[in-house]
Amino acid sequence: MSKKIYLDNAATTKVRKEVVEEMIKYFDEFYGNPSSQLYELGRKSKEAIEKSRKTIADFINADEKEFYFTGGGSESDNWAIKGVAFANMKKGKHIITTKIEHHAILHTCEYLEKFGFETTYLDVDQYGMIDLEQLKVSIRPDTILISIMYANNEIGTIQPIEQIGEIAHEHGIIFHTDAVQAMGAVKIDVKKQHIDLMSMSAHKVGGPKGIGGMYIRKGVKIDNFIHGGGQERGKRAGTEGVQNIVGFGKAVELINKNFDKHVEALTLKRNKLIEGIKSNIEDVILNGHPTMRLPNNVNFSYKYVEGESILLLLDMEGIAASSGSACTSGSLDPSHVLLATGLDHGTAHGSIRFTLSEEITDEDIEFVVETMKSIIEKLRKISPLNKNNAM
Amino acid sequence: MSKKIYLDNAATTKVRKEVVEEMIKYFDEFYGNPSSQLYELGRKSKEAIEKSRKTIADFINADEKEFYFTGGGSESDNWAIKGVAFANMKKGKHIITTKIEHHAILHTCEYLEKFGFETTYLDVDQYGMIDLEQLKVSIRPDTILISIMYANNEIGTIQPIEQIGEIAHEHGIIFHTDAVQAMGAVKIDVKKQHIDLMSMSAHKVGGPKGIGGMYIRKGVKIDNFIHGGGQERGKRAGTEGVQNIVGFGKAVELINKNFDKHVEALTLKRNKLIEGIKSNIEDVILNGHPTMRLPNNVNFSYKYVEGESILLLLDMEGIAASSGSACTSGSLDPSHVLLATGLDHGTAHGSIRFTLSEEITDEDIEFVVETMKSIIEKLRKISPLNKNNAM
Amino acid sequence: MYTETVMDHFKNPRNVGNIENADGVGQVGNAKCGDIMKIYLKINDDIIEDVKFETFGCGSAIASSSMATELIKGKNINEAVELSNKAVVEALGGLPPVKVHCSVLAEQAIKSALYDYAQRTNKVIKGLENFNPEEEEHSCH
Amino acid sequence: MYTETVMDHFKNPRNVGNIENADGVGQVGNAKCGDIMKIYLKINDDIIEDVKFETFGCGSAIASSSMATELIKGKNINEAVELSNKAVVEALGGLPPVKVHCSVLAEQAIKSALYDYAQRTNKVIKGLENFNPEEEEHSCH
Numbered sequence A, B: 001m002s003k004k005i006y007l008d009n010a011a012t013t014k015v016r017k018e019v020v021e022e023m024i025k026y027f028d029e030f031y032g033n034p035s036s037q038l039y040e041l042g043r044k045s046k047e048a049i050e051k052s053r054k055t056i057a058d059f060i061n062a063d064e065k066e067f068y069f070t071g072g073g074s075e076s077d078n079w080a081i082k083g084v085a086f087a088n089m090k091k092g093k094h095i096i097t098t099k100i101e102h103h104a105i106l107h108t109c110e111y112l113e114k115f116g117f118e119t120t121y122l123d124v125d126q127y128g129m130i131d132l133e134q135l136k137v138s139i140r141p142d143t144i145l146i147s148i149m150y151a152n153n154e155i156g157t158i159q160p161i162e163q164i165g166e167i168a169h170e171h172g173i174i175f176h177t178d179a180v181q182a183m184g185a186v187k188i189d190v191k192k193q194h195i196d197l198m199s200m201s202a203h204k205v206g207g208p209k210g211i212g213g214m215y216i217r218k219g220v221k222i223d224n225f226i227h228g229g230g231q232e233r234g235k236r237a238g239t240e241g242v243q244n245i246v247g248f249g250k251a252v253e254l255i256n257k258n259f260d261k262h263v264e265a266l267t268l269k270r271n272k273l274i275e276g277i278k279s280n281i282e283d284v285i286l287n288g289h290p291t292m293r294l295p296n297n298v299n300f301s302y303k304y305v306e307g308e309s310i311l312l313l314l315d316m317e318g319i320a321a322s323s324g325s326a327c328t329s330g331s332l333d334p335s336h337v338l339l340a341t342g343l344d345h346g347t348a349h350g351s352i353r354f355t356l357s358e359e360i361t362d363e364d365i366e367f368v369v370e371t372m373k374s375i376i377e378k379l380r381k382i383s384p385l386n387k388n389n390a391m
Numbered sequence C, D: 001m002y003t004e005t006v007m008d009h010f011k012n013p014r015n016v017g018n019i020e021n022a023d024g025v026g027q028v029g030n031a032k033c034g035d036i037m038k039i040y041l042k043i044n045d046d047i048i049e050d051v052k053f054e055t056f057g058c059g060s061a062i063a064s065s066s067m068a069t070e071l072i073k074g075k076n077i078n079e080a081v082e083l084s085n086k087a088v089v090e091a092l093g094g095l096p097p098v099k100v101h102c103s104v105l106a107e108q109a110i111k112s113a114l115y116d117y118a119q120r121t122n123k124v125i126k127g128l129e130n131f132n133p134e135e136e137e138h139s140c141h
C-alpha cells in the first residue's frame, strides 16, 4: 500500500492549506477575546469574525446580520428545531420532517416528544426524493416548522428546496433546511429559495471541525439555544472560536472563487466512478437520485456482501470510504436512509459510499474500480448468499 | 507604545506554542473523522481524542468515561442546567444558584422559567462569598440542582466547593460547578469535592477557543443537550473538533507539569500588583476575597472615575485589561457581580480587572502601577465627583 | 470602535475644568448610569464667552463633552440652545450606536446650564420652554 | 479496532467454502442483522475430519468463522460442542464489545451444524439437548 485515496469527504474534508495558514495567526498572535472591544487584540479578533461572517453570508445571499456562528452542524440543527419549537409552542406543536434526515434532526425531534411535540416523518421514493403532495397534506393548523434537508449525506439526493420553501410560506410555516452537505456543492440562495433557517458546517467544505453556521431570516421567531453572554448579537453565547471562524470564512472564500468549475470537475469524476462500477461489477444498485444528486456522491449497494468487510479491505489498499451499515456503532440496523428508499436490510448492509474531492485523479478512480471489483469477488466467494439463493 | 502587556487572561489566554504545534497536525495530515473507525485516518483522530480525554480526566481526578468534550464553557453550563432540569422535572423544578454566576448560568436559569422552573439566587457577602447557612435553608423538597461557580471570573473569589458538595449530597441534590475560571488555577478533585457536574473551557488555560469540557459523574441523571450522532459515547452529538480537543489536552498537560510552582509564581505576582496599587493610588477598594481568590486576579474599584475611560487609556499604553462596567455591551448597568458584593453603581463603574499570566514580569507590574497612577489622576481631574462631593 | 476625532477629544479633551462664578451651571446624568456631565458657562451679552466641563464617564462621554463645549464656545445662547446631539455625533465623525446616549447627555448638560442661566437672569430662551432639568437627570439613556 | 489475529483471519480466512455431501450443515443469523454464517462438517467416527464455512458479514464475523472452524477441526464432536464464543474471542485476542455477537454467532453456527448431524444420525450430543436452531436464527444479537 503506497498511495492514500481519501473518498470520505462527506464525513469530513481535509483542511485546506490556505485555511490553515489563515487560522494559524489567531492562536498566539491575535488571540484576543472578541468581546474585548476596548483594546486592540480584542478588536482584531472581532474584525476577523465579521470578515468571515460577510464572506459566508454573501455566499448564500444572506444579510450579514442573518448569519450566526455555532459549534457545528449538529448544534445548528438542534438550535433550529428546539429554538423554533420552544418559541412557537403556544401556536402549535407539530413539526414536519423526513425519514432521511441526519440524526441531529431526527433525535432532536424524538426528544421533543417529551415536551408534547409531534413529528410527521415524510417518506421518500426509491431515489430518496420526498413527495411534495405528501408534504402538503401533512400540514396541519398546528404545524410550526418544516425541516427538510437540502441534500442527503448518504445518498446525495437533492430535494426541491425552492418548492418546499414556497409551500411552507404559503402556509405561514417556518422552513428550516439542513444544508451541511449541500453547502459548497450547490448554489444556495436563501432569499430566492424561501429558506428561513439553514444549518451549515465548516468541516464539510475544507474548513476546520467544530465550527458551524446558522442562517436565521430576519423576523423568524426562534429561542436562543446556548444562553449566556452577548456574543453573536445576543443570539448565541460563548466565546467565539475565532481561529475556527477565520478558517470557515477562508474555506468558503476558496470555494466561491471557482465555484462552477469546481462543481463541474467533481461531477465528471463522480460520473466516471459511477460508470466504472456499474460496468465492472455485477449485481450493484446505485443509491440516490441519478441526476439530482451531490456532485461528489457515489453510493452503491453490492449484493451478497456486507459493507464493513469491504471497508476493511479498502483500508488495506489505502482507500478510505464509508458504509451504509451502522455495524460499528453497536446497532445492527443498517442506515435508516437506505431503508427509507426501500432497500431490504441485507442489500442495505452491503452499501458503500464514496465521496470525492477535487484531488482525486482519473487514475485514482480506475484504481478504486479495480480494487472494488476484486474485493467484491473475494467476499462473494466467502458469502453463503448468491444469485440463486438471493436475499 | 512599544511593549504589550496582556492582563486579561480571565477573558482568554494566548494559545501556548506547544499547543499550537500539537494541533497543527490535525488539520491537513490527520484530518479523519473520528467516527470512521474502519480506516486509519479515522482511528488516528479517535486515538488523539481519547488521549486528551485521559489527560484532562486525570487532572480533575475523574474517570475517563466521566469526561465529555463540548463546544465551550457556555455550552457546558447550558447542558448542565437544562440537562438536569429536563431530566428531573418530574421530581422537582427548583434550582439554587448564586447572584454572581456567569451569564451562561444566569440566563439559562431565567430561560427555564418559561418551563415552570424556579431559581433561588443566593446572596454573597462583600468578598463575594456565599453563606452556607443560606444555602441550607434555601433547599426545598423540589430542589433538583445546586449550581455554584467554583471561582468567580470578575473578582476571583473561590467558593467552599467541598462543603457545598457535602450539603448537596446530604439532601440528594445534584451539584454542578462552573469551574471555567478555577481550572488550572486551583487543585480540583471531583471525587473528594462531591462534584456531580463541572464545566470547563480550554481557552482559559492556554488552549484554543471554542472547545470545552464537562464532567458528569457516573449515574447522574441528565438529558443530552445536543442530540444527533453517537459521538462522546452518545452523550454529545456533533463531529468532534479534533484539533481543538488535542489542543485542550496539551494545554492541560502543560499546566499539570508544574502546577504548584505555576500557582505559586502567579500568586506572588498577583500580590505584588495588589500591593502596588494599594500603596500608590488613593481611594481604591479591592474587590473579591483577600485570600480565597484566584492566583491571578486583581480587581480594584477606583473612586470618582469610570472604567471604560481607564481601559482606553491603558490600551494606549499597550496594556489590555477589563472593566466591571458593562458599558460597551449596550446595557448601562455595571457588573452584576460587583453590585452583588454591595458596591454602589458609581463605584462599580470604576472597576478594573487585571488577570495575570506567568509571562508578566516584575517590571511589567511596576509599569502597570505607574501607568494606573497617572491615568487615575488624569481622569479624576476631569471628574465632577471628588472626595467632598462623593457619590 | 471610536473614530479618530473621538479618540483625539478623549485623549486631549478641550475645555476641561470649572469656572468660578459661572453664569450658568448644569449637571446631568448620574453615577448609576455611569455618566455625569457638568457644564459651566461664562456668558456676556448673550454670548458664551467661556465654557468648561467636568465629566465622569466613558470615553465617548468625555469626547462628547469636549466636542459640545467646542461647538458652543463663542456662540450666542440662542444658537447654543439649538445644539443637538446629532450635531455632536456628526462633529465627532460618528459614535457607536450604544454610545449615542453620551451625545444626548452632552446636549442636555448644555441645555441645563443655559436653563440655569435663564432662571438666574429671568430670561426666556426659545427652545427651553419645556425643558425640565430634574426630569432629564433621572433617565438612564 | 481489531487485533492482529482478527485481521489475519479476516484477510486470509481458513476453511472457506462448502463441503459436498456434508454430514452436518448449520446456518445462523440473517441478512437483516447483517450476519449469516453457514458451517459444513465432514464427520467420521465422531471426529470432525473437515469443516468449511461461508459467511456474509463484517470483518469480525468472517474472522470468528475462520477461527471457530480452526478450533474444532480434528476434534471429537463432544469437544466441538463445548466450543464457547468466549474461546473464540480469546483465540482472536479479543473483539470490540459491539462485535462480540459475531463470536456468539460462530458458536451457534457450529452447534447448529452438530445438531443437524445429530438429527441425521439419531445421536444425542451432550449439551445440545436444549438447542433449537430455529430460535437462534432469529435473534439479532
Ligand SMILES: Cc1ncc(COP(=O)(O)O)c(C=O)c1O
Pocket: A010, A072, A073, A074, A075, A077, A102, A104, A149, A151, A152, A153, A178, A180, A181, A201, A202, A203, A210, A212, B237, B238, B239, B240
Ligand atoms: C446532513 C448533515 N447534517 C448535520 C451534520 C452534523 O454536522 P457536524 O458534524 O458539524 O455536527 C452532518 C455531518 O455530520 C450532516 O451530514
Ligand SMILES: Cc1ncc(COP(=O)(O)O)c(C=O)c1O
Pocket: A237, A238, A239, A240, B010, B072, B073, B074, B075, B077, B102, B104, B149, B151, B152, B153, B178, B180, B181, B201, B202, B203, B210, B212
Ligand atoms: C465563569 C465562566 N463561566 C463560563 C464562561 C463561558 O465560557 P466560554 O467562553 O468558553 O463559553 C466563562 C468565560 O467566558 C467564565 O468565566
